[in-house]
Amino acid sequence: MDKLRKEKIFFSLFKLISLSIVSIVLITLFFIFANGLSVFNLDFLTRPPEQGMLGGGISSPIAGTIMIMMLTVIFAIPLGVGAAIFLSEYKENVDPKVVRIIRLAINNLAGVPSIVYGLLGLGLFVLFMNLGFSVLSASLTLSFLTLPVIIAASEEAIKNVPHFYREASLALGATKWETIRNVVLPSALPGILTACILGLSRAAGETAPLLMTGAAYYLPRFSWNIFRQFMALSTHIFYMATQSPNPDLTRPIQYGTISLLLFIVVSMNMTAILLRAHYRRKLR
Amino acid sequence: MMRDIKYKKPIDPFEEIIFQKAEEKIEFDDFNLWYDDNYVLKDIDIEIKSNMITAFMGPSGCGKSSLLRSINRMNDLIPECRYTGEIEIDGIDINSPNTDVYELRKKVGMVFQKSNPFPMSIYDNVAYGPRIHKMANRNLLDQLVERSLREAALWEEVSDRLDDDSLSLSGGQQQRLCIARAIAVEPEIILLDEPCSALDPIATAKIEVLMRKLKEKYTVVLVTHNLQQAARVSDMTAFMYLGKIIEFDRTKEIFENPREELTENYITGKFG
Numbered sequence: 130m131d132k133l134r135k136e137k138i139f140f141s142l143f144k145l146i147s148l149s150i151v152s153i154v155l156i157t158l159f160f161i162f163a164n165g166l167s168v169f170n171l172d173f174l175t176r177p178p179e180q181g182m183l184g185g186g187i188s189s190p191i192a193g194t195i196m197i198m199m200l201t202v203i204f205a206i207p208l209g210v211g212a213a214i215f216l217s218e219y220k221e222n223v224d225p226k227v228v229r230i231i232r233l234a235i236n237n238l239a240g241v242p243s244i245v246y247g248l249l250g251l252g253l254f255v256l257f258m259n260l261g262f263s264v265l266s267a268s269l270t271l272s273f274l275t276l277p278v279i280i281a282a283s284e285e286a287i288k289n290v291p292h293f294y295r296e297a298s299l300a301l302g303a304t305k306w307e308t309i310r311n312v313v314l315p316s317a318l319p320g321i322l323t324a325c326i327l328g329l330s331r332a333a334g335e336t337a338p339l340l341m342t343g344a345a346y347y348l349p350r351f352s353w354n355i356f357r358q359f360m361a362l363s364t365h366i367f368y369m370a371t372q373s374p375n376p377d378l379t380r381p382i383q384y385g386t387i388s389l390l391l392f393i394v395v396s397m398n399m400t401a402i403l404l405r406a407h408y409r410r411k412l413r
Numbered sequence: 414m415m416r417d418i419k420y421k422k423p424i425d426p427f428e429e430i431i432f433q434k435a436e437e438k439i440e441f442d443d444f445n446l447w448y449d450d451n452y453v454l455k456d457i458d459i460e461i462k463s464n465m466i467t468a469f470m471g472p473s474g475c476g477k478s479s480l481l482r483s484i485n486r487m488n489d490l491i492p493e494c495r496y497t498g499e500i501e502i503d504g505i506d507i508n509s510p511n512t513d514v515y516e517l518r519k520k521v522g523m524v525f526q527k528s529n530p531f532p533m534s535i536y537d538n539v540a541y542g543p544r545i546h547k548m549a550n551r552n553l554l555d556q557l558v559e560r561s562l563r564e565a566a567l568w569e570e571v572s573d574r575l576d577d578d579s580l581s582l583s584g585g586q587q588q589r590l591c592i593a594r595a596i597a598v599e600p601e602i603i604l605l606d607e608p609c610s611a612l613d614p615i616a617t618a619k620i621e622v623l624m625r626k627l628k629e630k631y632t633v634v635l636v637t638h639n640l641q642q643a644a645r646v647s648d649m650t651a652f653m654y655l656g657k658i659i660e661f662d663r664t665k666e667i668f669e670n671p672r673e674e675l676t677e678n679y680i681t682g683k684f685g
Contacts, residue, residue, distance in 0.1 A: 221492060293529040297591070300487060301542040301598055302519035311541070312531055 158391070165388025168381045174389075178360075182347055182369070183378050187386055189351040193264070193344075193359035194333065194393075200268030200355065201275060201332050206325050208272065209279030213321075216280070217287040218309055239277035246274045247341035255342055262343030264355040270338045275328035282327065286320025287313060319408035323401045330397035334390060336363040346372060362390045432648075432663065435462035438602065438632045439484060444498035446479060448491060453479045455656040457498070461649070463601075466624055466633040468647035468664070470640060472684065475653040477636045481604050484634065485521040486514050502602070519546055522595030522631075526607040528587035530579035530594070535562075535571050538579045538590055542598035557597060564630075565593035566623050585616025589623065602632045609642065621646050640680055644668050652676045 172186055179185030212235070220228045250270030260266045290313050298308040314321075344364035351360075366386050369379045376383075439461040446454035453476045461467045469477040479488065486507065488494045499506050507517055519542070530538050539558045543549050549557050558575070562568040567589040571582070579590055588608055595603060605624070609617040624646050627633055637643050643650050644664060651661040652675070660667060660676045671677040678684055 291529075293525060293527060294531060296487070296490075296525065297529045297531065297594075298541070298545075299490065300485060300518055300523040300525075301545065301594065302515040302517075303542075303545045304515060307545055311545070316532060 161384060161387050161391060164381075165384035165386075168385035169388070173385055177351060178347060178382075182373060183375065184382075187362070187365060187382065187389070189348060190360040190362045190365040190386065191389070192351060192353070193361040194363075194390075196264050196353065196355065196359065197268050197271060197339070197361060198329060198333060200264065201271045202325070202329060204269060205272035205275045205279055205328065205332075209276050209325070209328070210283050210321055212276070212280045213283035213287055214309060214314075217284050218305070218313070235277050235280055238273070239281070242337075243274060243335055244337040244341075246270055247338035249273065250338055250342040261356065262345075262358050264343065264357065264359045267339050267342040267344070267359065267361075268355075270342050271332040271335060274335060274338060275332045278328035278331060279324050282324030283317070283321045286317040286324065289320065290316045319404055323405045323408075326397050326401040326404070330394045330401070333397065334363055334394055336367050339364050340367070362386055362393075366390070432462075435465055437461075438463035438502065439634070440499075440501045440504075441480075442499040442501065444483065444496065444500055446476075446483060446488070446494065446496045448479075449493045453656050454483070454496075457658060459651065459658060459661050461632065461634060463632045464628055464630075465648040466628050466635055466646055467649040467651070468635045468637055468643035469651045469653055470637055470643045471653035471659075471679070473638060476656040477653050478606055480653070481523075481606055481634060481636045484602070484604055485518050485523055487518075487523065489514065519598045520600055521602045521604060522598065522600035523604040524588070524591050524595055524606065524608050526610055528584060528591050528611070530582070530587050530590050532578070532580060534576045535579050535582070535590060536575040539593050539597045541594060546598060548598070561593040561597040562590075564596050564627070565589045566619065566626070567593055583616070585612050585619060588612060588616070588620060592620075592623065592627075596627075596631075600631065602634065603627060605633065605635045607636055607638060610638070617642070652679060654679070 174186060174191065175188050176186035177189045178187065212231075216228065216231065247270065250266055250273075254260045254266035254269050255262055260269075294312050294316060295308055298312045299305070303311070339361050343358045344361055345358040346368050348358060348360055366383055369383045369386070370376055373379045437460045441457040441459050444454060444457040445452070457480065469480060471477050482488050483496070483500060484502075484507075488496075496508070500508060502517075502521070506512070531541060533541075536558055539561050540554055543554055543557055548554075559568060559572075562571065567586060570586060571577075571590075579587065582590060588611075592603075592608075609620050612620065621642065624633055624635065628648075635643070635647060647664045649661070650664040650667040652659045652667060652671075652673075654675055660671060660673045662672075667676060668680055671680065
């Protein structure tokens, strides 16, 4: 009887802890969306900031984030998938020591705080490579930041392609690369795609690296030029909350921007999860 | 050949002509193979005739699959694999540095124990090899795919759904698709590595009928742990034990008049 009661107490305790985690997430989301959705309308999404950043919309931060994400995709995916292919398929061709060093580097890259990436971007891209404060510098920095995620998950996806597919292709006289291109990569594609979406959704919310590589407080004229400075959703939130002459007045803009950013990140993660679930079901 | 007379068996003249006319296709010349320190194939010295089914049987671990995989150099994929001696196909050493291993594997098709069609359409599976080797333009490719599927006795069952996923086929159909895929690159030799071990008796029977048809055009080398299958379909049978060829002869001889005690014990089920 005593044992039973003890078990019940502990069970309820653990249940409470798990529920409180879920409720924290739900309360935060509800709070943000409840405050943010009232701001949402076509004007908010399509007009640039106005009245000395106290009014208007967030069109230029949206465009900036889109530009950065697209460039990050272009830089990070070939690099990440290429590294994953090398690590999973060609590692026999090099000294195991080299492979160990590469792995160590990637694992460490994953643990580096994002502000350090910002400093790296500032030093390497902005100053050393003379790309200036620009969309390009920011995208390159973010693609470094997403690389570990993309490499690790892509490698996993490639490794999960059954060995007998490779054997079948090689036995038909295909070369290793033909086998990778025609059999391994198509089979691993859903996994790789999931990896890329997860990596990008992490990049979408990053703030510190952008602050150091070219995010502007305000740009009077928006341009699609990737060599210019930019506004982005994450940095816009930061500036509105901390740098604005009147943070209270900009609160609706902050909530609106946060809502949009959260919506983007959550829907990207959901896509990745659904894609993975669909792929798993198909494999069975 | 003279041995037949020793046993005073009536000679079937038709069969005799077939065996005597058969040309030598693959020759193992004092071939030895190791995986690391594991001595897998010992002094293999045999000739495999063209347009016949040659079966290798023996208990698991006797090296029969390793022997099969030496013929198309799939053992190259295993870094710790070493060998001595020669394997010749049509008199040419396949392990010489001048051999194009991709050409070799085109010439020597392989079907695996577990059917392994690619997760693509039926058509794309068969067209995979010809596309890799740039063997045909689109029009010819259609014909090549149809011919391969017909030769693999699968055309009637799939002709109206070539674009369906290959994984929607049954196990036996998948295995025949793998045979069609191997045939499509126009090989001369087909290696079958226990092709029926995962199939039910009906699907197995279909594949066996197919094998007999295939030997008219190709040299078929079959690895099987199924004695009855070796007895039913093969012309020549080799019995392997612990990496050695214990006995290699016409299938009839092996099963009716084994010379070695080990062979006799194996086919009578004393061990296996």
